[in-house]
Amino acid sequence: MRVNADSTLFDRLVSVRAIYWVVTVALGAAVLNGGCRRATPNQVVVYTSVDQVFSEPVFRTFERRGTQIRSLFDTEETKSTGVLNRLLTEAPNPQADVFWSGDPMRALVLVEKGLVERYIAPNASAIPEQFRAADGAWTGFAARARVILVNRNRVATGDAPRSIRDLASPQFKGQCAMANPLYGTTTMHVAALFAAWGDADAKAFLQAVKSNGVRIASSNGEVKRLVASGEAAIGLTDTDDAHEALEAKAPVDVVWPDQEGLGTLVMPTVVVLVKGGPHPDAGRRLIDFLLSAEVERRMAEKAAHMPLRGDVTVPGVRRIAEVRAMQVDYQRVAAEMQRIQPWLRDWVGL
Amino acid sequence: MRVAGGRAESLSLAAAGAVVALLVVVPLVAVATRADTSSLGVLTQGRAWVLLGRSIVLATSVTVGALVIGIPCGAVFARARVPALRSLFALHLAPVFLPPFFAALGWFHLFGARASGSSVLFSPAGAWAVLTFAFAPIVTGLTAIGIRALDPSLEEAARLVARPWRVVTRILVPAAGRQIAIGGLIVFALTLGELGAPMFLRVDVYPAAVFARLGGMDLQLGEAAVLSLPIVALAALLVAGEARLFGRSHAGALTLRDRARESLDLGPGAHALAIAAALVSMTPLLVLAGHGMREVGRVGEWLGSSIANGLLASLATATVATLGGLGLGHALGRGRWMARIVTTALLFGFFVPSAVLGVGIVAAWNRPSTEVVYGSAGILVLAFLARYSWLSIRVIAAFVAQRSSTYEEAAAVAGAGYFRRLARVVAPMERRGLVLAFGLTLVFCLRDLETAVLLYPPGGEPLTVRIFTLEANGPTRVVAALAVVHVAVTLAALLVVGWGFRGSRA
Incomplete structure (x- = not known):
């Protein structure tokens, strides 16, 4: 394209030749970016x-x-x-x-x-x-572990949950939160319960939790936020999220559930x-x-x-020897996780 | 006289069709082939239809909200006599160029941290509000374009006998009906496919059901493909609606005639509306900026090469889409049937859930022979082209359709071939269209999250993806600061394109 004397700088910039060079350089850079790295x-x-x-x-x-x-x-x-x-x-x-x-x-x-x-x-x-x-x-x-985060302003120390089963307790009706069990560590936790308790007991527990008005959060981090802000009294989450809440000086306590029974789920x-x-x-x-x-x-x-x-x-971080860990056959839990997915989708409503 | 396309044009369109097939059709077929008869059962479950119904209700209500906000705002920004009108317009349009997830994050920092605000924000009503405010500027922009494209003589005649607001409601807005309807269609489609913001706000929508088959522990490609069918059917309806609205004429669809005319005195209410529109658009962004201000110094630690990654892929996509769009847009603007077929295929790329398209692209392109593409930013360019090149083609087609083919006919008579006419006649005359197509494609690529997150090469994530992955457990102020950086980069890109657009009027 010929550029006449009256043409603006823009005219020059959008000349066909300029476009050609932009394409060449951009594509060349994109290809080299990947190709060289691969090599x-x-x-x-x-x-x-x-x-x-x-x-x-x-x-x-x-x-x-x-x-x-x-x-x-x-x-x-x-x-x-x-x-x-x-x-x-x-x-x-x-x-x-x-x-x-x-x-x-x-x-x-x-x-x-x-x-x-x-x-x-x-x-x-x-x-x-x-x-x-x-x-x-x-x-x-x-490793991380699955713990219960408790808002101190909403739950007195003596009333704090001690077991995962407390999520279905009438004491916490409408006050619990957990992450969507289709994703992340909550899937593993639920699958571990299926492996430990069997289908009937695990399904009954989850239905009871649902009937208890559990709030399904988008993530474990969201569970932490809900409990830290007091929107939920208790919530099931991971130790790293609980650690963040403690670091932020939120009014929360961390309960390692089932230390007298089933044990806490540990996830390396x-x-x-x-x-x-x-x-x-x-x-x-x-x-x-x-x-x-x-x-x-x-x-x-x-x-x-x-x-x-x-x-x-x-300091301040528990070692594996200091925790009563849930006895888990990870291979079996992995199989359970895949097996129960359709049921979990039903449970969530997706 | 209609300029004959000739063999060269036919071959070019056939080649474009082949490229589009590689970009869109092959990936979708790759996913569809995973669907067996047992996968079909997922559509017999009532909850899938409940979710679809819920998504349609959300998309419809957001569309209505966007129209209610966007139409008066568009009229004001197009014709009112208001101080700093252009600046207010630009501020109001800002959310269009960002993923709605960012807006949701901003509103969350404003309201969601408090229990009372959280109960509203994290609800269907909250999702409706967030998406309505995020998408309303699309209707505003198209309404303004439609009104400005109107022949000034019509408006001048009306002003002789009617007050300004009556001119707006009886002449200008009805005259922009086609553009407004297109805006409504786009808002409906974007809301229907939106996953990030509703998921963040804990609102179950249909794309989440598709996603649950792709993001859970058991990869159910077949069920995801089957669940995509109603979306594809809806997309087909939208395609038909879009064709009916645009037809062949593309009249005034995206042109900016911008002939000088006197602004309308719409009273103090117009000024208040313009300010309110800009404020509502900017509030979540300003909140993000305020939240991230204290951590701006740490942004460098977390940026990596994400800005360059996103810009590189977006620039390459916009360039290729504009060059390819020149031929296809020209053919579409001149009513070539092959161009219509190719563009329709691309429209499916725009509407189909990005998760489905992304998985299909992985299946189709991850091969040793295509390693140089799949292992590089090239795969992002391909995915962006599949998703957004429809936009550039449509824009260029609208510009081409507005112009008489006389010059091309003259060039043809003088012996200029197809490519020579495209390069020497069409491209120089439609520079404004090319720049607008380039800019739109660029910003849609820069704002993309849901396509890029599926396909970015290791070490090559764009900034939107980096913000999204850091949002989980990352320092919230740093995440907010990164979002502000993204806004700045996008606005800088827009300024450059805007400068180009102004230059092209010269």
């Missing part, structure tokens, strides 16, 4: 459902050791389609090297479908046996090596780093995750 050997691709606010600083520390990390975040709170389903959809052509799951269940789904490469990290031996697979299919560390975060990932060696290096005492300590300090290693102690 770089000293990098690792990690998918994680551990909250970005906690996991990203860990990745940055690892990067300072010389391996670039390309990360894909998702949390159970965000309800995005989820890294698990992306990993499943990508299975014919894996993109990730490592999956760091916020709970054992998602990782076990990958194990069950044969999508993980077995790897026994040298420092995995410091993790108790019940939190790792003997064959190296998965390794747990930095779990790391697996993805089978057929593009950078397996770097993936192994990242797993070694994640299973180090340094990372467990950091996760305990920043997110109140319970250290599973015996050599990590952080």
Whole structure:
């Protein structure tokens, strides 16, 4: 296009030639952005459902050791389609090297479908046996637990719940909150109850909770907010959310439920090596780093995750030995989780 | 005389059709093939229809609310004599360019932290209010465009015998009826597909039922595909409605004639309305800004490369959509049937739930042979093109349809081929349309959350996604500050496009 003397700067900017160069540069940059990264050997691709606010600083520390990390975040709170389903959809052509799951269940789904490469990290031996697979299919560390958050202004100390069953108690009718059990750690908690109590008892309990007017929140973080603000008297949530409420000086107490009976559900975060990932060696290096005492300590300090290693102690954070943990066969709970999904969708109304 | 398209145009349209098939049809077929007969059972369950009914009620009520707010606001912003009218208009339009989830976050910081406010906000009424205020500016903008596109002589004749408000209600608004109806259709479609804001506000909507099959522990692609069918059927109805409204003429659809004319004195109420409209639009954004102000210094820690990621993918998409839209929009504006088919396919890309389209794109494009695309920002560009290129084509078509084909005929007689006419005649004459198409596509890509969150390459998330994932357990003030940064980036992009638009009038 010819530009005459009267043409504005804009005329020049939108000339066909300019558009051509914009296209060329933009597309070239986009392609190089991906292509070069893919070709770089000293990098690792990690998918994680551990909250970005906690996991990203860990990745940055690892990067300072010389391996670039390309990360894909998702949390159970965000309800995005989820890294698990992306990993499943990508299975014919894996993109990730490592999956760091916020709970054992998602990782076990990958194990069950044969999508993980077995790897026994040298420092995995410091993790108790019940939190790792003997064959190296998965390794747990930095655990969370399911706790009941209680608003002190609404519940007297002596009236505080002691068991998960108190969510169905008339004492708390219309005053309880829990996250949507279709997503995140609440799914695992419900599945663990199905595994422990059997279908009939677990379904009766959940129906009783529903009849008791439980408020279904969009996430565990939302449960924390509801209890902290006093909109709900009690709520079922994770230790990291409870920790945030305590850090914010909210008027809340944390109850570790069923310490005299069933025990509290403990959920390690779990790391697996993805089978057929593009950078397996770097993936192994990242797993070694994640299973180090340094990372467990950091996760305990920043997110109140319970250290599973015996050599990590952080003031104010319970260690696994100090808790009566629910006896859980994670493999069975993973199977239960998938089995009960249609029933849960009915229960939620979706 | 109609300029013959010729073989080159037919081949180009066929090629465009093939590209659109790759972008939209193949992914949707990839999802549909996962549906077996057992998946169909999900549609026999009453709760699916209850949710669909609830979503239709929400979409209808939001559309009504947006029309009630948008029509008078559009009239005022188009024709009233009000100080700082353009600035107030720009402020009122701001929410259009942001995901409604951000607005919900802003209203939450204002009301939701208190128990009393929370009970209203976290309810169907709260969702209605948030979405109505977020989408009403779409109706405002299209109403204003419609009114401004009206032949001034009609208005001048009316002013001789009627008071200003009567001119507005009896002449201007009815004359902009087509644009208003299109605005209503867009608001209806956007509300029907919206997931983030209702989910945040704990309101169950139909897309959540689709999403529960994709985001839960058991991936139920078949059921998700089957549940998408009613949405596709609704989309087809909307497509038919859109075709009926626009027809072939596209008359005044998106043009800005902007011929000088005297503003109307609509009284002090008009000023109050303009200020109120700007305030309501800006309130959630200002609240976010206030909330995040103390953490602005920490924003750098959490931004990463997200701004560049989003801008790169959005710029590339807008550029390709505008260039491709030139050919397709031209053909559509000139009434070519092939262009109508291709554009209809793209409209499905715009309406189908992004989760379904996204899963289909993964299934279709994650292959070793397409690694360079799937493993890069290229996959975002493809997804954005599938979703938003309909907008650019429609805009360009409206501009082309407004102009006589005389110049093209003359060029054809002089021996200029199809591509030469496009490059040397159509493109220079429709620069304003190209810039507007580029700008609209750019901002829709920048505001996108639900498509990008499914497909972004590792390490390549745009800012909207980063804000969304950090919202869970992230420092709330930092999240608010990031949202403000996103607003600033979008407004900067808009300013550049606006500057270009002004330049193109010269």
